[in-house]
Amino acid sequence: MASPQMRVGARVRIANRDERRLSTFGRRAAARLLDAERSGQIFPILLEEIVVLGFARVMVAGVDFETGDVTASASIGFPKNLLQRFKTSLYAVDNPLIGVLHSLQPAVLPSGPSRKPLYCHPILFRARTQCRETERPPERGCLAADNQQRRRKLSLPEQVCPTCDLRAYCAMVIVELSKGTAERDLAELRDLIELANRCLGRLFKLEHYYDRMTDIEKLRRAEEVVRRDRDRLNLIIENVGDPIVVCDSNAKVVQLDPLATELFGAEKDPSRDPHRIRNQAKLDAYISAFTFSFSDRESGPLKLFDPATRTEVEFDARSGKVYDERGQVAFTVTVLRDLTAVRKLEQLKVERRLLEMEKFAATGRLAGTIAHEVNNPMEAIKNAVYLLSGKVSNEAVPVYEILKSETERVARIVRQMLSLYRNAEQVDNVNVNSVVEDTLSLFSRQLQRASIRVKADLGPLPPAVGSADQLQQVFSNLVVNARDSMEGGGTLRVRTRYINGADPVRGLIVILLGDTGSGIPCALQESIFEPFVSTKGPKGTGLGLWIVKGIIENHGGKIAVRSRPGKGTVFKISLPVAR
Amino acid sequence: MKAKAKRHTVLVVDDEPAVLLTYRMILDQQDYQVLTAGSSAEAMQALGEHPVDLLLCDLSLEEQQSGFEVIDFARRQRPLVRSVLLTGYASKDVSDRAEKSGVSVLFKPTDIQEFLATIKAQLRISDEQNKKIG
Numbered sequence: 145m146a147s148p149q150m151r152v153g154a155r156v157r158i159a160n161r162d163e164r165r166l167s168t169f170g171r172r173a174a175a176r177l178l179d180a181e182r183s184g185q186i187f188p189i190l191l192e193e194i195v196v197l198g199f200a201r202v203m204v205a206g207v208d209f210e211t212g213d214v215t216a217s218a219s220i221g222f223p224k225n226l227l228q229r230f231k232t233s234l235y236a237v238d239n240p241l242i243g244v245l246h247s248l249q250p251a252v253l254p255s256g257p258s259r260k261p262l263y264c265h266p267i268l269f270r271a272r273t274q275c276r277e278t279e280r281p282p283e284r285g286c287l288a289a290d291n292q293q294r295r296r297k298l299s300l301p302e303q304v305c306p307t308c309d310l311r312a313y314c315a316m317v318i319v320e321l322s323k324g325t326a327e328r329d330l331a332e333l334r335d336l337i338e339l340a341n342r343c344l345g346r347l348f349k350l351e352h353y354y355d356r357m358t359d360i361e362k363l364r365r366a367e368e369v370v371r372r373d374r375d376r377l378n379l380i381i382e383n384v385g386d387p388i389v390v391c392d393s394n395a396k397v398v399q400l401d402p403l404a405t406e407l408f409g410a411e412k413d414p415s416r417d418p419h420r421i422r423n424q425a426k427l428d429a430y431i432s433a434f435t436f437s438f439s440d441r442e443s444g445p446l447k448l449f450d451p452a453t454r455t456e457v458e459f460d461a462r463s464g465k466v467y468d469e470r471g472q473v474a475f476t477v478t479v480l481r482d483l484t485a486v487r488k489l490e491q492l493k494v495e496r497r498l499l500e501m502e503k504f505a506a507t508g509r510l511a512g513t514i515a516h517e518v519n520n521p522m523e524a525i526k527n528a529v530y531l532l533s534g535k536v537s538n539e540a541v542p543v544y545e546i547l548k549s550e551t552e553r554v555a556r557i558v559r560q561m562l563s564l565y566r567n568a569e570q571v572d573n574v575n576v577n578s579v580v581e582d583t584l585s586l587f588s589r590q591l592q593r594a595s596i597r598v599k600a601d602l603g604p605l606p607p608a609v610g611s612a613d614q615l616q617q618v619f620s621n622l623v624v625n626a627r628d629s630m631e632g633g634g635t636l637r638v639r640t641r642y643i644n645g646a647d648p649v650r651g652l653i654v655i656l657l658g659d660t661g662s663g664i665p666c667a668l669q670e671s672i673f674e675p676f677v678s679t680k681g682p683k684g685t686g687l688g689l690w691i692v693k694g695i696i697e698n699h700g701g702k703i704a705v706r707s708r709p710g711k712g713t714v715f716k717i718s719l720p721v722a723r
Numbered sequence: 724m725k726a727k728a729k730r731h732t733v734l735v736v737d738d739e740p741a742v743l744l745t746y747r748m749i750l751d752q753q754d755y756q757v758l759t760a761g762s763s764a765e766a767m768q769a770l771g772e773h774p775v776d777l778l779l780c781d782l783s784l785e786e787q788q789s790g791f792e793v794i795d796f797a798r799r800q801r802p803l804v805r806s807v808l809l810t811g812y813a814s815k816d817v818s819d820r821a822e823k824s825g826v827s828v829l830f831k832p833t834d835i836q837e838f839l840a841t842i843k844a845q846l847r848i849s850d851e852q853n854k855k856i857g
Contacts, residue, residue, distance in 0.1 A: 519811035520739045527745030555832035
C-alpha cells in the first residue's frame with residue numbers, strides 16, 4: 145500500500161521557537177556521542193537523547209545483510225511483546241517501513257501500532273569523503289562515499305566496500321510521535337540521528353580497520369608457522385639422501401629434490417643430456433603405470449644412468465598416492481633407493497660364505513688326508529688287538545682292555561673325519577621330507593629297541609637345493625644324538641615347515657628335531673657345535689655336530705639349539721629355498 | 724674240523740704289510756685257506772695259480788692301480804669269483820661303481836665282526852652259485 149508519506153528533510157523549515165533550549169540539548173547529545181569510543185555505545189546514547197528531546201517511544205531496527213532480516217535491536221518505551229513481534233525483511237516491499245528503508249530518506253508514517261504517527265529514519269554507513277585506503281592504487285572507490293552520494297543500492301552484494309571489504313551497516317530509527325509534534329522537533333530529531341550516524345560510521349570504520357589489522361597479524365603469524373614447517377620439510381626432503389619425485393594426477397613431474405634433479409635434469413632445461421632424457425622416459429613410464437593403476441603403493445626396480453659416476457645404477461622405486469578430500473589422486477610421491485650398496489653387501493655376504501665353504505672343504509680335505517694316513521696303521525693295530533684277545537696273561541687283561549677301547553675310540557674319530565671327506569658330492573633338488581623319512585626309517589628299529597616313540601609332523605615343502613646324502617648325514621647325526629640322550633626311552637619329535645619369511649625372493653624350510661632326553665649341560669651349550677666337544681664322554685668323537693653345522697652352513701642354512709638339562713633338546717635347522 | 728665242507732680259498736690284497744699280516748692271521752683263525760698279495764702283480768699271479776673263492780682287495784694299491792683292476796682280472800679268470808672291496812674312504816663314484824659291479828664295500832677301520840660276517844655271506848653266495856652250476 146502506497147502510504148501517504150510526509151517528507152521531512154532540508155526542505156522543512158525549522159520554526160524559530162525556543163532555539164536556545166534545543167541547541168543546549170543538541171550540544172549535550174553531540175558531546176555524548178563524540179565521547180563514545182565503541183560503535184555499540186552509539187544507539188543507547190541516541191535513544192536516551194531522543195527520549196530527553198521529549199519522545200516517549202523509540203526503537204532501532206537493524207538490517208542483517210547476510211539474511212536481509214530486519215529486527216528490533218534496541219528500544220525505549222515500546223512494549224516488549226511488540227518488539228519481539230517486530231520482524232520483517234528487506235524484501236517485504238509491501239511493508240511501508242521497508243519502503244522508507246529503501247528510500248534511505250526519513251519519513252513520517254501516519255499511524256503506528258498505537259495509532260500515532262511514526263517517524264522513520266533509515267541510517268546507512270556513509271561518509272562525506274573517501275577513506276584513505278582508496279588513495280592507494282588501484283583506485284576502486286569507497287563504499288562510504290558512494291553511499292553518501294547514493295550510488296549504491298541497499299542490496300546485499302552492493303553493500304561491500306570494493307577497497308577494504310568492509311560490509312556496511314544499515315538500521316532504521318523509529319520514533320513514535322505525539323499528535324502535537326512540531327516540525328522543529330522533527331528537524332532536531334533528524335539532526336541528532338544524522339549526527340549519531342556520522343559518529344557510528346567513523347567508529348565502525350575504525351573498528352573494521354582494527355579488526356583487519358588483527359586478522360593480518362594473525363595471518364602473518366600463521367604464515368610464519370607454515371613457512372617454518374615448509375622450510376623444515378624441505379630440509380628433510382633435501383637430506384633424505386634418496387632422490388624424491390612428486391608428480392600430479394596426470395603423472396607429470398611437479399617437484400624434484402636436488403638428487404632427483406641430478407638424475408633427470410630440470411624439466412625445462414633444453415640442454416639436457418640424452419642420458420637424463422632417457423632416465424626421465426623410464427621414470428615417466430613407471431609413474432604413469434602407477435598413477436593409473438588401482439594400487440595405493442607400489443615398488444619396482446628402475447635402472448637409471450647416474451650422470452655423476454657415469455654408470456648404470458639399480459634403484460628400488462617406492463611410490464605412494466596422496467589423495468585430495470574428494471578421494472581422487474592429487475599427487476604421487478616416489479622415492480628412489482640406490483641398491484648399489486645393498487647389492488655390494490649381498491655380494492660380500494656371498495663371497496664370505498664361499499670362503500667359509502672353502503675353509504670347511506679344506507678342513508674336510510685335511511681331515512680326510514690325516515684320517516687316510518692314520519687309517520691303515522689303525523687297521524693293523526685294531527686287527528692286532530683282536531688277534532691278541534684271549535692270549536694275554538691275566539694281569540695284562542686290564543691293559544689289554546684299555547688298548548682295545550682306546551683303539552676303538554680312535555677308529556671312531558677316524559671314521560667321522562672320513563665322512564667329512566666323503567662329502568664331495570654334486571648338488572641337486574632335494575625333497576627334505578623324504579630325506580627325513582628315510583633317516584627315520586633307517587633308525588626305526590634302533591629307536592624302537594630304545595623304547596623311543598617317533599612323532600613326525602611333516603608339512604608340505606618346496607624342494608631345497610643341496611645334497612641329499614649330506615642332509616641325511618645331518619639328520620642321522622641328530623637322531624643318533626637324540627637316541628643316545630634318551631637312555632630310558634622317550635619321544636623324538638620331528639617337524640618340518642615352509643615359511644615365507646620377510647625376504648621377497650627366498651623362503652625358509654624349517655626343521656625342528658626335539659628329544660626328551662638328558663639335554664646339554666649349560667656349560668657346553670655355547671660350544672656344542674665346535675669340534676671335539678661332546679656330551680658323550682669317551683663314547684663320542686665331538687665331531688658330529690661340528691660336521692652337521694658345517695653341512696647346514698654349506699647349504700646356506702642355520703642351525704640353532706635349545707636345551708634344558710634333564711628336559712630335552714631341540715635343534716632348529718633353517719634352509720633357504722627359492723620362492 | 725669240517726670234514727664235508729671244502730676249505731674256502733680267500734685271497735687278501737693290501738699294500739700295507741702289517742694290515743695284510745693281521746688279516747691273514749684273523750682269517751687263518753677262521754679256518755680259511757688264505758693267500759696274500761702285497762701288490763696287484765702278486766695278486767694277479769696268485770689268481771692265475773690258485774682257484775680263489777673270495778677276493779678281499781684294498782681299493783688303493785700301488786700307483787695307478789686300483790682294487791677294481793684286480794677284481795676285473797679275477798673275474799676274467801673266474802667269472803663267479805666273489806669280491807669285497809676294502810677302503811678307507813669311498814667317494815660317490817667308487818661306491819656307485821662297486822654297487823654296479825656287485826662288489827660289496829667295507830670301510831676301514833672295519834669292525835671285525837662285520838668283516839667276518841661279510842666274508843661268510845659272500846662265501847655262502849659263492850657256494851650256492853657253484854651248486855647251481857655243479
